[in-house]
Amino acid sequence: MEPILETRGxxxxxxxxxxxxxxxxxxxxxxxxxxxxxxxIGHTGSGKSTLIQHLNGLLxxxxxxxxxxxxxxxxxxxxxxxxxxxxxxxxxxxEYQLFxxxxxxxxxxxxxxxxxxxxxxxxxVRQAAGFVGLREDQLQKSPFELSGGQKRRVAIAGVIAMxxxxxxxxxxxxxxxxxxxxxxxxxxxxxxxxxxxxIILVSHSMEEVARSVDRIVVVNDAVIPFSGTPREVFSHSxxxxxxxxxxxxVTQVFQRLREMGMPIEDDCVYTMEDAVKALLELRKGGxx
Amino acid sequence: xxxxxxxxQYFPGxxxxxxxxxxxxxxxxxxxxxxxxxxxxxxxxxxxxxxxLVSVRLSKVGAKALLRGMKPVVVILIFTGILNLFYGTTGRxxxxxxxxxxxxxxxKTAFFMIVRILMLISGTFLxxxxxxxILLTDGLENLLSPLKKVKVPVHELAMMMSIALRxxxxxxxxxxxxxxxxxxxxxxxDSGNLLDKAKALVPLLVPLFVxxxxxxxxxxxxxxxxxxxxxxxxxxxxxxxxxxIDWAALAIGGAVLxxxxxxxxxxxx
Numbered sequence: 101m102e103p104i105l106e107t108r109g110x111x112x113x114x115x116x117x118x119x120x121x122x123x124x125x126x127x128x129x130x131x132x133x134x135x136x137x138x139x140x141i142g143h144t145g146s147g148k149s150t151l152i153q154h155l156n157g158l159l160x161x162x163x164x165x166x167x168x169x170x171x172x173x174x175x176x177x178x179x180x181x182x183x184x185x186x187x188x189x190x191x192x193x194x195e196y197q198l199f200x201x202x203x204x205x206x207x208x209x210x211x212x213x214x215x216x217x218x219x220x221x222x223x224x225v226r227q228a229a230g231f232v233g234l235r236e237d238q239l240q241k242s243p244f245e246l247s248g249g250q251k252r253r254v255a256i257a258g259v260i261a262m263x264x265x266x267x268x269x270x271x272x273x274x275x276x277x278x279x280x281x282x283x284x285x286x287x288x289x290x291x292x293x294x295x296x297x298x299i300i301l302v303s304h305s306m307e308e309v310a311r312s313v314d315r316i317v318v319v320n321d322a323v324i325p326f327s328g329t330p331r332e333v334f335s336h337s338x339x340x341x342x343x344x345x346x347x348x349x350v351t352q353v354f355q356r357l358r359e360m361g362m363p364i365e366d367d368c369v370y371t372m373e374d375a376v377k378a379l380l381e382l383r384k385g386g387x388x
Numbered sequence: 389x390x391x392x393x394x395x396x397q398y399f400p401g402x403x404x405x406x407x408x409x410x411x412x413x414x415x416x417x418x419x420x421x422x423x424x425x426x427x428x429x430x431x432x433x434x435x436x437x438x439x440x441l442v443s444v445r446l447s448k449v450g451a452k453a454l455l456r457g458m459k460p461v462v463v464i465l466i467f468t469g470i471l472n473l474f475y476g477t478t479g480r481x482x483x484x485x486x487x488x489x490x491x492x493x494x495x496k497t498a499f500f501m502i503v504r505i506l507m508l509i510s511g512t513f514l515x516x517x518x519x520x521x522i523l524l525t526d527g528l529e530n531l532l533s534p535l536k537k538v539k540v541p542v543h544e545l546a547m548m549m550s551i552a553l554r555x556x557x558x559x560x561x562x563x564x565x566x567x568x569x570x571x572x573x574x575x576x577x578d579s580g581n582l583l584d585k586a587k588a589l590v591p592l593l594v595p596l597f598v599x600x601x602x603x604x605x606x607x608x609x610x611x612x613x614x615x616x617x618x619x620x621x622x623x624x625x626x627x628x629x630x631x632x633i634d635w636a637a638l639a640i641g642g643a644v645l646x647x648x649x650x651x652x653x654x655x656x657x
Contacts, residue, residue, distance in 0.1 A: 158568050181574070189572040197569040199594035209591065213574030244598070258573060 102170065103131035104298055105155060105187060105266050109164035112150050116162065124150040126322040127164065132266060132298050137289075139309035139330075140302045142319035143344045148302055151319060152268050155300070156187035185214050188264030192271045194255030198243040203234065203254050206243050210262040228261035231294075232287045249280040256284070260291055267291065268300040273308065285312055306348040310334070310370045318345070331368050350375050398520050404633065405447035405518045410527030412634040417515045419641040423648040424504055424511075428656075432648045433503060439644050440507055440514075449517045457513045458506065465502055472498035521553040523626075529619075530628055543619025551607070559600065566595050 112125040124147045132138050142148040153159045154166055157173050157180040166173050166183075173183040188210075191197070200206035207228055211221040229239060232253040238246070243254050256272065269288065273281040285308065292299045303309050309316060310330045317327040320343045326336060334340070337347045337355065346352075347370070354369040363385060366378050400406075405413075420436065427433050444454065458465075476494020483490040516524070529546035536542050567577065570591045577588050 153568065156572060158571060181576075184572055184574055191565065191569045191572070194569065196599055197566055197591075197595050199591045199598075209570075209575075210573040213576070262573070 101133050103167075104134045104169060105132045106130065106167045106170075107151075107154065107161075107164060108167065110151070110154060110161050110166065111163035112147075112154065112159065113162045123322050125154070128319075128322075128324055130155075130317060130324065132300060134265075134298060135292070135296045136315060137292060137299045137313045138301070139313035139316045140300060140319060141304070141306070141309055141316060141345060143304075146319045146343075147322045148319040149270065152189060152270060152300065152302060155266070155268060156189045157181075157183040158189070185210075185262050186264055187266045187268065188259040188262050190256050190259045190267070190269045190272060192274060194259075194272075195248065195251035198251060198255060198258075201242060202240050203229075203243050203246070204239040206254060207239075207257045207261050210258055214262060224261045224263060225257075228257040231260055231291050232257045233283060249276055252276065252280075252284065253287070256287070263295065264297065265295075266298040266300065268302070270302045271304065272301070273303075273305070281308075288312075306334075306346060307350075310348045310351075318343070320345075330370050334370050335368050354378065399449055399453065399517050400520075401448060401518065403446055403448050403518070405443060405514070407633070408637055409628055409630055409634045410519050410523040411531050411628060412630065412637050413515050413519055414524075414527050414531060416637060416641045417511055419645045420511050421508060423645045424507060426645075426648050426652045427504075428500075428652050432651045433500070433507075435644060435647055435651075436507060439640075440511055443514055444510070447514060447518050449514065453517065454510050454513055458509060461505065461509060465505055468505065469498045469502050472501045522550060525550045525553070526624070526626070526628060543622075547619075555600075555603070558603070559596070562599055563592065563596055566592055566599075 107128055107130045110125050110128040110130070111123070114120070114122045114124055128147075128151060130151065140148050140151070150159065154161055157166070160174065168183055168186055171179070173179055198206050200209065204225055207225045208221050211224050216224070225239070226236075229236075234250070234253055234257065238250070243251060246254065252272070256269070259267065267288070272284055272288070276284065288299060288301070289312070291297060299313075301309065301313060313330065315328065316330055316333040318325055318333060318340070325339070325343075326333065334347045334351050337351070340347055347355075350372065351368060351370045354364060354366070354375065358364050358367070362382065364378050364382060366374060369375050369378050408416075420439065423432075423436055427436060444451070473490055473494050474488055476491045476497050477489075478493030479491045479496070481489060481491050482495070519527070525546045528549075529542055532540070532542045532546075571577070575588060575591055577585070577592070580588070
């Protein structure tokens with residue numbers, strides 16, 4: 101399958117030619133496929149934020165290419181602008197970017213910049229609001245009257261309303277309570293399924309990534325040391341720990357149990373469902 | 389892009405000039421400015437120039453850095469120079485065309501005017517280049533403290549100044565972030581006519597103001613939580629104290645001022 105979004109030999113050097121020169125990305129090859137749910141993990145300063153800002157053309161590569169549907173997004177001025185509409189990017193703490201008088205107008209900001217018709221904008225705003233669970237009567241409120249969690253939903257809806265084929269979210273659940281966190285993750289899942297969109301989720305929380313994504317990409321020190329399914333990635337637990345990332349707690353517990361000599365077949369348990377299965381098998385085995 | 393703007397002009401260092409008490413430096417700059425406005429002749433300007441050059445040399449601030457600071461005032465310099473050139477009426481006539489006349493007196497005034505502005509700016513830049521903003525406000529507060537007797541809120545003013553300086557980089561970073569976020573939603577800050585550009589700033593300025601107020605609120609709470617209640621009875625981590633070197637520097641500064649004044653008023657130079 102052709103990747104929908106791809107980087108080839110992407111390099112990014114900040115403050116080139118000064119004493120502050122710093123390589124944030126070093127020949128990075130990254131692929132995202134249509135309909136895929138990708139998780140990007142990496143510690144602070146690993147280059148993951150720089151990477152996602154290249155994916156929608158906010159930053160210009162020092163070297164290398166960013167390809168959307170196989171075409172370089174930096175081909176022309178128009179193509180860079182189009183890339184922003186095809187690849188939606190939700191920044192960390194996006195609620196601080198709200199500015200309009202009403203929630204409706206704020207969500208409509210992106211579609212308006214796309215120069216869509218009023219009817220189409222209206223449809224998209226209502227649909228996006230629906231995805232993130234905003235009620236009809238909240239659309240006419242000022243975004244500044246809402247609670248933190250609701251503001252976050254409005255900001256995410258503002259990007260979803262552009263109906264991007266690829267939706268990138270940088271720590272969308274940071275600072276939210278567990279209920280709001282689960283709700284937002286479910287909203288993102290809904291959007292992915294109904295639009296067959298590609299989702300790229302940047303997160304620090306291993307549990308969150310383990311539960312949601314199909315494939316994990318690890319970013320460390322300006323390169324991608326490895327990527328793969330959560331099972332593959334979490335089996336590199338020592339390397340992950342060295343990068344300061346660690347693995348989900350449940351995986352740690354089961355690794356210790358195996359080390360203690362428990363007969364657990366699954367060598368990488370990373371979700372609660374797997375854990376329950378493994379424990380049930382263990383009990384069965386014990387009885388027999 | 390915005391990160392490239394250098395607003396904090398402080399160059400950290402450990403030279404004699406850096407180590408001087410901030411009050412000494414503020415006073416010296418004041419003395420220097422007064423002397424500069426008394427100077428009328430090459431001799432007095434020469435004395436002040438030596439004073440300036442020695443200070444620059446001691447501070448190890450490169451001439452390049454000082455000259456870079458001159459860039460924004462080039463227009464003013466040229467304008468002042470030209471204006472003074474044609475306004476002089478003393479001395480021999482050098483050039484005459486219609487109502488425009490250039491005399492030797494005019495050339496001299498124009499030259500001194502430009503030199504004066506240049507020296508004025510270099511002197512004050514040397515202060516900000518070698519003194520951290522915190523020390524600068526501390527020094528100012530201390531020097532202005534006698535005004536507290538006549539109910540001038542000196543401490544509050546100094547605190548406002550430090551907070552403002554402290555938040556400049558934070559707000560720049562914030563602006564960068566909001567700009568990126570709005571660009572990701574297709575905002576266009578660069579194209580269109582002046583009106584379009586002004587309108588495009590709304591999605592940037594509104595969140596920026598909101599966050600500035602939020603930060604101010606949070607800061608106020610944090611300060612109150614640590615029992616801040618204004619300047620009364622407040623002690624400092626860094627106590628300002630004059631050392632021998634400060635007295636020496638002040639003595640030299642005083643001597644320069646006296647010399648320039650004596651030259652100007654005693655001899656008419």
